[in-house]
Amino acid sequence: MKASPSDQALLLDLQAVDTKLRQLEYKAKSLTQHAAIATLTSQIDGLRATELERRGAREDVTIELSRLESDVTVVEARIKRDEERAQASSSAKDAQALEHELASLRKRQFDLEEIELTVMEKLEERDAALAETQASLTDLRAQIGELEVARDTELKVITDEQKHTAANRSTIAAKVPADLLALYEKQQARYGTGASLLRGGVSGANGVRLLENELVAIRAAAPDDVLICPSSDAILVRTGESGL
Known part of the structure; x- marks a missing residue:
């Protein structure tokens, strides 16, 4: 030739x-923000799994507390019913039986309420753990947002330079x-x-x-x-x- x-x-x-x-092109691919965003995104993925796990644990405690509250409501209703029956009863034998049952029910009510308090404390712990995870997720997302802004700013500078350089290339190539x-x-x-x-x-x-x-x-x-x-x-x- x-x-x-x-x-x-x-x-x-x-x-x-x-x-x-x-x-x-290498500079655009090698911006420090890329690696930082990838690292934080990986951390977010891990925290999302933790959030799901903690949300499930909280839901379990909520279900347990709901069941206890239902049991307490049933016992309270039975106590009220037996108290009304005892007041209306004219039979000493029936009254004695009702008082025995009431004592058992009040004991049952006390035990359930003690368990309920324990479960409520557990729910507070679950709420705190979930809130901590969600706060961490919010913080990480904010960090990623800041990094993305910085990355996009640098990428725009690089992209503008790429466009200018590509136009210069076309001018030179047209002469060859x-x-x-x-x-x-x-x-x-x-x-x-x-x-x-x-x-x-x-x-x-x-x-x-x-x-x-x-x-x-x-x-x-x-x-x-x-x-x-x-x-x-x-x-x-x-x-x-x-x-x-």
């Missing part, structure tokens, strides 16, 4: 722009002959670098000094010959700095 030295030199500008675009541009993009896609400046016998793409026999072949090539760097497989661009 043939291309004028000036057209080949344009590839160095194109390579510089492409390198910058890769750097900007189509066949030379196609070869450049092919080599870049395959090897990671499309063009390499030969400076002082060293390939700029990888910093490798070319062998003498390789330099002899390069010196023998016409200025408009498009050469492939033997060490990087990028298009080798020769200038006055090449040391040929």
Whole structure:
């Protein structure tokens, strides 16, 4: 392939722009907020599981308390009924039986209310544990929100620079002959670098000094010959700095 030295030199500008675009892409992916958000999100996932567990434990205690309150209500109703029956009874035997039953019911009421107090204390503990977890979740979500704002601010700066750099690339690429541009993009896609400046016998793409026999072949090539760097497989661009 043939291309004028000036057209080949344009590839160095194109390579510089492409390198910058890769750097900007890496910078966008490497923002510190990404890792911080991922860490906090993982913590939130763990806390959500804890919240679910604690919510279930609270629900169990609530059900237990509801059952106890129902039992207390039943016992209170029976006590009231027996007290009314005892007051209305004219039989000493029946009154004695009712008093015995009332004593048992009052004992049962006392025991249930003691258990009820214990369960209510347990419910307070469950409420406190659940509230603590929910507060932690709220705090973590707030931290993530702040990080997302900071991330998005930095990403906008990077995105704006990417747009500007991409527009610059289009301007440069439009000046490069189509066949030379196609070869450049092919080599870049395959090897990671499309063009390499030969400076002082060293390939700029990888910093490798070319062998003498390789330099002899390069010196023998016409200025408009498009050469492939033997060490990087990028298009080798020769200038006055090449040391040929």
